[in-house]
Amino acid sequence: MSTLSTADEAVATRTVASDAFGRKSGARAVKDQLARALMWGAFLVALIPLVWILGATIVKGGHMLVDADWWGKSQAGITARREGGGAVHAIQGTLIQAGVTALISVPIGVLTAVYLVEYGRGRLAKAVSFMVDILTGIPSIVAALFIYALWVTTLGFQRVGFAVCLALTMLMIPTVVRSTEEMLKLVPNELREAAYALGVPKWKTIMKVVIPTSFSGIITGVLLGLARVMGETAPLIILGPYTAVIATNLFGGLMPTLPTMIYQNYSEANQPAIDRTWGAALTLILIIFLLNLLGRFAGRFSKVKS
Amino acid sequence: MPTITGRSAVDELPSADGRPPLEADTATTGRLGDRIFGGLAMGSGILVITLVALVGLFLVAQAVPSLLNNNANFLTSREWVPSGADPRFGIVDLLWATIITSILAMLIAVPLGVAVALFITQYAPQWLSKPAATLVDLLAAVPSIVYGFWGLKIAGDYFKPVAEATSSVLGWIPFFRWDGTPSAKSTLAFAGIILAVMILPIVTAISREVFAQVPITHKEGALALGATKWEMIRVAVLPFGKPGIISAAMLGLGRALGETLAVTLLLSALNTSDAFSFSVFGGGETFASRIANDAGEFDSAQKTGAYIAAGLVLFILTFIVNAAARVVIERRKAFSE
Numbered sequence A: 001m002s003t004l005s006t007a008d009e010a011v012a013t014r015t016v017a018s019d020a021f022g023r024k025s026g027a028r029a030v031k032d033q034l035a036r037a038l039m040w041g042a043f044l045v046a047l048i049p050l051v052w053i054l055g056a057t058i059v060k061g062g063h064m065l066v067d068a069d070w071w072g073k074s075q076a077g078i079t080a081r082r083e084g085g086g087a088v089h090a091i092q093g094t095l096i097q098a099g100v101t102a103l104i105s106v107p108i109g110v111l112t113a114v115y116l117v118e119y120g121r122g123r124l125a126k127a128v129s130f131m132v133d134i135l136t137g138i139p140s141i142v143a144a145l146f147i148y149a150l151w152v153t154t155l156g157f158q159r160v161g162f163a164v165c166l167a168l169t170m171l172m173i174p175t176v177v178r179s180t181e182e183m184l185k186l187v188p189n190e191l192r193e194a195a196y197a198l199g200v201p202k203w204k205t206i207m208k209v210v211i212p213t214s215f216s217g218i219i220t221g222v223l224l225g226l227a228r229v230m231g232e233t234a235p236l237i238i239l240g241p242y243t244a245v246i247a248t249n250l251f252g253g254l255m256p257t258l259p260t261m262i263y264q265n266y267s268e269a270n271q272p273a274i275d276r277t278w279g280a281a282l283t284l285i286l287i288i289f290l291l292n293l294l295g296r297f298a299g300r301f302s303k304v305k306s
Numbered sequence B: 001m002p003t004i005t006g007r008s009a010v011d012e013l014p015s016a017d018g019r020p021p022l023e024a025d026t027a028t029t030g031r032l033g034d035r036i037f038g039g040l041a042m043g044s045g046i047l048v049i050t051l052v053a054l055v056g057l058f059l060v061a062q063a064v065p066s067l068l069n070n071n072a073n074f075l076t077s078r079e080w081v082p083s084g085a086d087p088r089f090g091i092v093d094l095l096w097a098t099i100i101t102s103i104l105a106m107l108i109a110v111p112l113g114v115a116v117a118l119f120i121t122q123y124a125p126q127w128l129s130k131p132a133a134t135l136v137d138l139l140a141a142v143p144s145i146v147y148g149f150w151g152l153k154i155a156g157d158y159f160k161p162v163a164e165a166t167s168s169v170l171g172w173i174p175f176f177r178w179d180g181t182p183s184a185k186s187t188l189a190f191a192g193i194i195l196a197v198m199i200l201p202i203v204t205a206i207s208r209e210v211f212a213q214v215p216i217t218h219k220e221g222a223l224a225l226g227a228t229k230w231e232m233i234r235v236a237v238l239p240f241g242k243p244g245i246i247s248a249a250m251l252g253l254g255r256a257l258g259e260t261l262a263v264t265l266l267l268s269a270l271n272t273s274d275a276f277s278f279s280v281f282g283g284g285e286t287f288a289s290r291i292a293n294d295a296g297e298f299d300s301a302q303k304t305g306a307y308i309a310a311g312l313v314l315f316i317l318t319f320i321v322n323a324a325a326r327v328v329i330e331r332r333k334a335f336s337e
Helices: A002-014 A026-065 A068-072 A088-119 A124-139 A140-154 A162-186 A188-197 A204-211 A215-230 A234-239 A260-264 A272-297 B031-070 B093-124 B126-141 B142-170 B188-212 B215-226 B229-257 B261-266 B287-293 B301-334
Strands: none
Touching: A026 A068, A026 A088, A026 A272, A026 B093, A026 B142, A026 B188, A026 B229, A068 A088, A088 A124, A088 A162, A088 A204, A088 A215, A088 A260, A088 A272, A088 B031, A124 A162, A124 B031, A124 B301, A140 A162, A140 A234, A140 B031, A140 B229, A140 B287, A140 B301, A162 A215, A162 A234, A162 B031, A188 A204, A204 A215, A204 B031, A215 A272, A234 A260, A234 B126, A234 B287, A260 A272, A260 B142, A272 B093, A272 B126, A272 B142, B031 B301, B093 B126, B093 B188, B093 B229, B093 B287, B126 B188, B142 B188, B142 B261, B188 B229, B215 B229, B229 B301, B261 B287, B287 B301
16 A cells, blocks of 8 residues: 555656546646545545534633542532532543443453354354344434333333443443454464464463454453443433432432533533533543543554554 | 345455365364353353344333324324323424434535545555544544534534525525524534534545555556546546445444434424424424433333334334445445455
């Protein structure tokens, strides 16, 4: 790719008379330049929303984050008209739920990927792979409705943090499966064969050779999957109502999170509440971007290259 | 033969050096460790299947009783009174808003995404190509609710002149009519634009992947015949990438159909007494935004069932779109050798 791009640059700009395309007329050259300008333009247009959103959240919410209270206090007892308080309750809630979601979905996701790559043959494997695709496409609100139907309507439990984790798990499993699968496929068969030849049983080969070889790639997938579910708000609105105080019990009571903190305040007209909303948005974006960067960084240590 | 599965199992293709695929199954011993580990792996796979089956089962099981009590036609009614002695609810308004915003999003995001993918794979200088791809990917990292809030508080105000200009020029077509209500940022058109930004990364990522796979010989062949770079893209890159572009469009569409929060924050409920409007500058709610908006009101089984029925329709819609995308991708695999 890289060597070609300079070469075809040179060929493309040379005026060549040829049979297939005719002499390079002015019109063709103009069209070519126009296309080039369009592609550059498209890229710049695509950057506008990213820069705009980041700029806006930083300008409007940045001053909230430099306040130590933001990282140390909750919103307990603070109304929309009053300034002050922090977001530590929501940050905690988001991190706890993300952690529990990862704890449930990583083993299931990695094992499913191991099944698909190392064990699965025939119909069952096809069915599993198809269902993973379906899970990938399930809208988060449908996943939330399903958990609501299961957790609240059928089992009769309350809307609690753990139910949110279950819904987020459904969204995270497919991303973990797909990324892990890609990584396991990259592990050269020679490594497996060498282990078998030494008489190592299959499960030990997978645990000690295949997974360690692709470990950093799996971590990348997990972090990116986590980054994806952390910003999900629909399951939170249906299953995890907001509260302004610190609450860390996953199985009882309300549990605040950053997305619900935004949802709670977005329609407020009072400036302190608006500031808080931008602050929560910026905090959430920062956490998600950090996870993204960590994920990409972990990928650098990969022993197998795609 | 095209299947609708994303095949795995090392894809049963011979490896690069021509050996048959590894038949790892034969390596299993009957040892306890192997049986436990293999069982766990298979169990996880079966769990995934069960999960999807349960989603369908639960949604259907809880939607049916409400649907049976429904005194209006579920598919054609515009009313939404899901509870009480005379429950009447229908989805035609939701369906219209969902489909029109998603299609609008696709119409904007697909050409733009393909152009960005072409930029990244064909035009960008080498040092820029990777950072450019990362930047576009970061768009997917911005949470949905932040898009909604940004649209509501900031970007929406800039859409007003656009809506005014469009409706004053094209307002004679019912599709573009706008009389100032709802406000510009609450129109389906603006929701579609925000959705377009949100699905841009996925469209770009998939197109990028197929464009990067275009055989170099095809490109060099075109260039050697004297094609300009754009002509090379037209005769070599785009035809090769076409199935990829189509499936990218459909996966993007699937994403847009189910996108919730950005739309919820922007759109607001319509009065059912108002005349049905075909305009993209009309208001309305999508399936997802209706469910999210009313999430606090799931108090009776009848009422919850009505929303679950709406969710079920959304599930079926996205299922069809995603499965179609999968078929297109599989076809490409079959012919790309």
